[in-house]
Amino acid sequence: MDGQVAIREVQKNYGSFKALDGVSLDIEPGEFVTLLGPSGSGKTTLLNVLAGFTRPDSGSVKMDGVEFLTLPPHKRDLGMVFQSYALFPHMSVLKNVGYPLKLRKVAKGEIDRRARAALDVVKMGHLADRDIGALSGGQRQRVALARAMVFEPKILLMDEPLSALDKNLREHMQIELKRLHDQLGTTTVYVTHDQREALTMSDRIAVINNGTLVQYDTPSRLYDHPVNRFVAEFIGESGFLPVEVREGRLTLFGEPVVSRDPWRGDTRAWMLVRPEKLAWREPEGPANRVDATVCEAIYQGDSFLLDLVLPDGGTIDVRCNPHTANIAIPSSGDKISFWISRDNTVLVEGEA
Amino acid sequence: MLNTPVTETQITHANRLWLYAVVTLVTIFLVVPCILVVPMSFSASEYLEFPPSELSLRWYRAFLGSPEWLGALWTSIKVAVPVTFIATALGTAAAWGLHRRFGLLFTLSRSLYMLPMLVPLILIAVGVFFVYARLGINGTIGGLIAAHTMLALPFVLIAVGNGLTSFDMNQHQVSRSLGASEFVAFFTVTLPQIRISVLSGAVFAFVTSFDEVVVALYISSGKNETLTRRMFSNIRDQVDPTVAAISSLLVSVVIIGMVLFLLLRKEEA
Amino acid sequence: MIAETSLSVTPRRSPRRPLNAQTLRVQARRERLGRIGLTLPGSILICVVLLIPVGWLFYLSAFDAAGNLTWANYERLGRSLYLRSFFTTFRVAGIVTLLTVLMGYPVAYMMSHARPRMATVILVAVMLPFWTSVLVRTYAWLVLLQRTGLVNGWLQSLGLTNEPLALVHNELGTIIGMTHVMLPFLILPLYASMKAVDPALMKAAANCGATPAQAFRQVYFPQTIAGLGAGAGLVFVLCLGFFVTPVLLGGGRVYMWAMQIGDNISLYGNWGSASALGVVLVLATGLVLFAIRILLKLAGGPR
Numbered sequence: 001m002d003g004q005v006a007i008r009e010v011q012k013n014y015g016s017f018k019a020l021d022g023v024s025l026d027i028e029p030g031e032f033v034t035l036l037g038p039s040g041s042g043k044t045t046l047l048n049v050l051a052g053f054t055r056p057d058s059g060s061v062k063m064d065g066v067e068f069l070t071l072p073p074h075k076r077d078l079g080m081v082f083q084s085y086a087l088f089p090h091m092s093v094l095k096n097v098g099y100p101l102k103l104r105k106v107a108k109g110e111i112d113r114r115a116r117a118a119l120d121v122v123k124m125g126h127l128a129d130r131d132i133g134a135l136s137g138g139q140r141q142r143v144a145l146a147r148a149m150v151f152e153p154k155i156l157l158m159d160e161p162l163s164a165l166d167k168n169l170r171e172h173m174q175i176e177l178k179r180l181h182d183q184l185g186t187t188t189v190y191v192t193h194d195q196r197e198a199l200t201m202s203d204r205i206a207v208i209n210n211g212t213l214v215q216y217d218t219p220s221r222l223y224d225h226p227v228n229r230f231v232a233e234f235i236g237e238s239g240f241l242p243v244e245v246r247e248g249r250l251t252l253f254g255e256p257v258v259s260r261d262p263w264r265g266d267t268r269a270w271m272l273v274r275p276e277k278l279a280w281r282e283p284e285g286p287a288n289r290v291d292a293t294v295c296e297a298i299y300q301g302d303s304f305l306l307d308l309v310l311p312d313g314g315t316i317d318v319r320c321n322p323h324t325a326n327i328a329i330p331s332s333g334d335k336i337s338f339w340i341s342r343d344n345t346v347l348v349e350g351e352a
Numbered sequence: 353m354l355n356t357p358v359t360e361t362q363i364t365h366a367n368r369l370w371l372y373a374v375v376t377l378v379t380i381f382l383v384v385p386c387i388l389v390v391p392m393s394f395s396a397s398e399y400l401e402f403p404p405s406e407l408s409l410r411w412y413r414a415f416l417g418s419p420e421w422l423g424a425l426w427t428s429i430k431v432a433v434p435v436t437f438i439a440t441a442l443g444t445a446a447a448w449g450l451h452r453r454f455g456l457l458f459t460l461s462r463s464l465y466m467l468p469m470l471v472p473l474i475l476i477a478v479g480v481f482f483v484y485a486r487l488g489i490n491g492t493i494g495g496l497i498a499a500h501t502m503l504a505l506p507f508v509l510i511a512v513g514n515g516l517t518s519f520d521m522n523q524h525q526v527s528r529s530l531g532a533s534e535f536v537a538f539f540t541v542t543l544p545q546i547r548i549s550v551l552s553g554a555v556f557a558f559v560t561s562f563d564e565v566v567v568a569l570y571i572s573s574g575k576n577e578t579l580t581r582r583m584f585s586n587i588r589d590q591v592d593p594t595v596a597a598i599s600s601l602l603v604s605v606v607i608i609g610m611v612l613f614l615l616l617r618k619e620e621a
Numbered sequence: 622m623i624a625e626t627s628l629s630v631t632p633r634r635s636p637r638r639p640l641n642a643q644t645l646r647v648q649a650r651r652e653r654l655g656r657i658g659l660t661l662p663g664s665i666l667i668c669v670v671l672l673i674p675v676g677w678l679f680y681l682s683a684f685d686a687a688g689n690l691t692w693a694n695y696e697r698l699g700r701s702l703y704l705r706s707f708f709t710t711f712r713v714a715g716i717v718t719l720l721t722v723l724m725g726y727p728v729a730y731m732m733s734h735a736r737p738r739m740a741t742v743i744l745v746a747v748m749l750p751f752w753t754s755v756l757v758r759t760y761a762w763l764v765l766l767q768r769t770g771l772v773n774g775w776l777q778s779l780g781l782t783n784e785p786l787a788l789v790h791n792e793l794g795t796i797i798g799m800t801h802v803m804l805p806f807l808i809l810p811l812y813a814s815m816k817a818v819d820p821a822l823m824k825a826a827a828n829c830g831a832t833p834a835q836a837f838r839q840v841y842f843p844q845t846i847a848g849l850g851a852g853a854g855l856v857f858v859l860c861l862g863f864f865v866t867p868v869l870l871g872g873g874r875v876y877m878w879a880m881q882i883g884d885n886i887s888l889y890g891n892w893g894s895a896s897a898l899g900v901v902l903v904l905a906t907g908l909v910l911f912a913i914r915i916l917l918k919l920a921g922g923p924r
């Protein structure tokens with residue numbers, strides 16, 4: 001299958017600011033890869049480099065083994081969906097979708113046929129003759145998608161395409177986009193700052209921060225085995241407990257830490273606290289125990305958010321469902337303990 | 353009358369009467385001179401009077417029956433139409449070239465394009481007259497077109513530049529990624545969407561040339577005298593009501609243009 | 622589909638030369654040149670019909686017929702004839718600028734705060750003179766202000782004067798006509814800056830306890846200074862070099878710089894002193910524009 005992308009050492013500086021600092025990334029044919037990061041991390045710059053809108057200082061992008069970076073945007077043959085959709089207001093829906101075919105000198109009747117077919121795929125066939133102004137946000141999204149794929153590009157690029165939609169529609173479109181990707185099998189590069197969206201849709205996620213690639217992994221490995229505190233913090237709900245490292249021995253509030261993976265770092269480590277991976281009653285087998293005082297218990301409908309004071313005086317917010325945890329509803333001043341079993345213990349490095 | 357919700361509890365219309373009065377007076381000051389020439393131009397008398405004691409089309413006949421006046425009008429049109437096309441094309445190209453570009457070269461170019469608007473006209477007129485005299489092209493249509501095109505460039509650049517500022521550059525980029533070259537993308541996607549700005553640039557260019565007096569005073573002459581030059585010498589040397597007829601015609605064109613514009617705007621809203 | 626999970630945490634720095642750097646640099650330069658190329662036809666035209674002619678005048682002002690450097694043309698500017706026109710020019714420009722500010726500010730204010738229909742009416746009243754030829758408007762004033770004109774007729778029928786006043790062919794007429802010509806140039810930029818003021822600010826000021834007058838003076842007005850300065854500067858600079866209206870309404874009694882430059886050439890053929898005058902005019906224009914920029918920056922500028 002076509003559509004294999006090899007990104008190598010892409011560097012882009014704006015003055016002394018490094019927007020992209022030597023990013024390398026491999027994307028397999030047909031893969032759905034998400035570039036995930038906070039705003040200003042360089043993820044959009046990287047997408048623009050792929051699309052040809054930003055010219056990096058150096059680097060290489062090869063598609064199926066052919067250098068791609070030095071081609072102008074219109075010779076790259078890739079479909080792009082913008083955050084603002086960027087549908088042409090002076091053309092009808094059908095004209096918009098037919099535009100890339102017209103540029104490729106496809107015969108008139110063929111343009112119509114293929115444009116309508118593409119609109120059918122995104123369930124917009126019945127609105128082909130509408131004006132762009134008459135469409136809702138979700139409909140525009142579908143038209144933009146149809147326009148990006150009508151000419152069967154080898155890669156689809158999407159720049160936060162769902163961020164302008166409201167929450168319900170966004171979740172619906174996520175599933176639909178994923179189904180469409182399974183159906184078409186086009187290599188897709190997707191940019192978002194929404195970690196849940198990334199987890200939902202991607203085969204692999206590239207976490208980007210400060211212009212560098214922090215971790216490139218499947219959603220489950222990113223969630224369960226983040227390489228550092230940044231990734232752990234960015235993906236999923238998380239809290240951190242300080243772990244002392246002295247001559248290879250790890251301690252948490254004075255108690256030795258039990259964990260499966262050996263720790264290679266030498267300074268300070270953080271124990272990752274995920275609400276669904278801790279126990280509020282002592283589990284069987286080895287576990288790390290934490291004693292804390294409830295400072296405040298905030299009711300949030302399906303659960304409580306506990307603001308806990310740790311033995312060292314620090315604080316941590318932990319979500320707790322008293323019913324599934326099988327404990328009394330906590331109130332301010334209560335002493336409370338929780339355990340993280342050895343298998344669930346994840347240690348990460350990084351700045352606080 | 354004013355639409356300022358916060359102050360309606362603090363200020364009443366009565367408090368603001370002085371403002372309404374001042375604005376009304378200034379508005380009258382602005383409008384009356386433009387309109388009053390119209391009734392006066394229908395006067396039958398040798399001298400201008402208001403209200404005209406007797407109505408006639410005498411001065412319109414004087415204008416339309418005079419080969420000199422008509423020739424001057426024709427010269428102005430022969431100059432203004434090419435100026436409109438050339439200035440719009442050059443100004444639009446420059447606006448696109450300068451859009452979202454920074455650095456010394458682009459800043460210099462931008463400043464250069466503003467010069468025709470900032471250098472006093474009399475100086476341009478005298479200088480061009482001097483250079484054209486050396487080249488022997490004073491009094492030619494071509495020379496006038498070149499000078500007027502230069503004068504119109506900043507207005508086109510500003511109008512089109514404003515259009516580009518509010519234009520979504522993603523539109524251009526998406527068109528590139530869908531397979532359009534820079535050139536094709538500009539003509540199929542960008543230009544259709546900034547057409548109103550380009551059109552207003554063109555109107556500015558036409559008016560700049562058609563209404564221009566000072567440069568034309570120096571470098572147009574003889575049979576290639578522009579309408580404004582002829583009007584200028586006529587007003588300076590004798591107050592001839594023929595000018596009132598011409599002025600009325602020009603004001604009418606402006607009023608019709610503005611009405612059309614307002615109607616168009618209403619239609620789009 | 623996913624072969625393996627690669628953990629490329631630390632960026633791999635290769636000792637090799639950066640990939641494609643040379644090609645990308647060449648492409649970037651070519652694109653810049655392409656863009657600047659688009660501006661070239663217009664730039665060349667401006668050079669040929671503006672920079673070269675005006676530059677030539679600069680040359681003529683400083684060199685005599687034999688090509689020797691001389692200050693004679695500039696020394697002549699110290700004569701009383703030139704000094705008088707210098708003062709006339711600045712006086713007229715100053716008065717006209719002041720009048721346009723006083724008349725234009727209320728109009729722009731009303732225009733930016735009135736309901737849409739009223740705003741459109743005022744906008745039309747401003748745009749009509751803006752689009753009407755300067756010649757036509759000057760001519761209209763000539764007719765209105767002449768001894769037997771409409772204004773004198775009204776003044777007499779109202780019993781304000783017994784005999785016609787000299788309203789035109791003097792400085793008064795020139796100032797009236799120029800104010801009319803310049804008003805739109807002040808109102809339009811001012812209107813734009815007023816439109817940009819956040820209406821919530823006045824509410825906030827009222828909420829903080831400001832009276833309407835205080836809110837206007839301390840909150841609203843400072844935010845319109847940039848637009849006012851830009852408009853007033855434009856008007857002043859245009860006045861300095863204005864030709865048509867002073868010639869026609871001044872009746873030869875108001876001798877401004879632009880006219881003196883014109884006369885030096887068409888009447889006396891004196892290119893040297895005309896050019897020297899022109900150089901000073903350009904410098905004065907530049908200086909005024911520069912001073913306004915500095916003042917606006919000191920005043921805080923547009924945010």
